[in-house]
Amino acid sequence: MGVSIRAATAADREATVGLWEAAGLTRPWNDPRADFDLALATLTSTVLLADDDDALIGSVMVGLDGHRGWVYYLATAPDRRGQGVGRTLMSAAEDWLKTLGSPKIQLMVRGDNAMARGFYAALGYELQEVVTLGKRLQAT
Numbered sequence: 001m002g003v004s005i006r007a008a009t010a011a012d013r014e015a016t017v018g019l020w021e022a023a024g025l026t027r028p029w030n031d032p033r034a035d036f037d038l039a040l041a042t043l044t045s046t047v048l049l050a051d052d053d054d055a056l057i058g059s060v061m062v063g064l065d066g067h068r069g070w071v072y073y074l075a076t077a078p079d080r081r082g083q084g085v086g087r088t089l090m091s092a093a094e095d096w097l098k099t100l101g102s103p104k105i106q107l108m109v110r111g112d113n114a115m116a117r118g119f120y121a122a123l124g125y126e127l128q129e130v131v132t133l134g135k136r137l138q139a140t
């Protein structure tokens with residue numbers, strides 16, 4: 001059947017978090033299950049999944065904040081990398097944002113994630129000379 005993209009449902013939570021863990025995307029200070037639930041509970045965000053038959057092989061979280069589109073939790077299963085899954089997921093995320101009228105897509109990458117930076121550069125993403133600031137709004 002090949003690779004297909006679909007929006008996640010609540011039933012996909014454990015498999016998706018497992019994929020994020022296998023891809024090294026989780027951090028002790030973030031609750032990935034809460035992140036997944038909030039994305040699905042918010043009208044202008046979602047988690048898109050890549051399936052190959054019944055196997056989950058990739059994910060991307062995408063959302064519109066009212067001004068720009070943002071991407072998080074892009075992951076391809078370790079044994080399926082280099083086969084176009086990440087490109088397909090990013091294309092689906094871009095289409096999803098275009099449908100909502102978002103003029104731009106942005107994302108944050110850790111500075112030392114050379115693999116992801118190379119991947120995004122291959123897809124036409126450019127470094128922006130901005131500094132990202134943050135502040136916690138909920139106790140962790």
Ligand SMILES: CC(C)(COP(=O)(O)OP(=O)(O)OC[C@H]1O[C@@H](n2cnc3c(N)ncnc32)[C@H](O)[C@@H]1OP(=O)(O)O)[C@@H](O)C(=O)NCCC(=O)NCCS
Pocket residue numbers: 023024025073074075076077080081082083084085086087088108109110113114115116117118119120122123
């Ligand atoms: C980043 C990641 C999602 C890429 O997924 P992937 O399925 O292997 O990527 P694709 O096979 O779709 O690659 C798409 C293109 O990027 C290129 N590419 C991928 N990694 C690259 C790199 N490090 N440097 C240069 N080009 C790269 C591929 O050659 C391919 O080019 P082509 O379409 O012209 O042939 C995957 O490596 C991953 O899950 N990494 C761990 C999680 C992570 O760091 N996520 C990003 C968090 S910000």
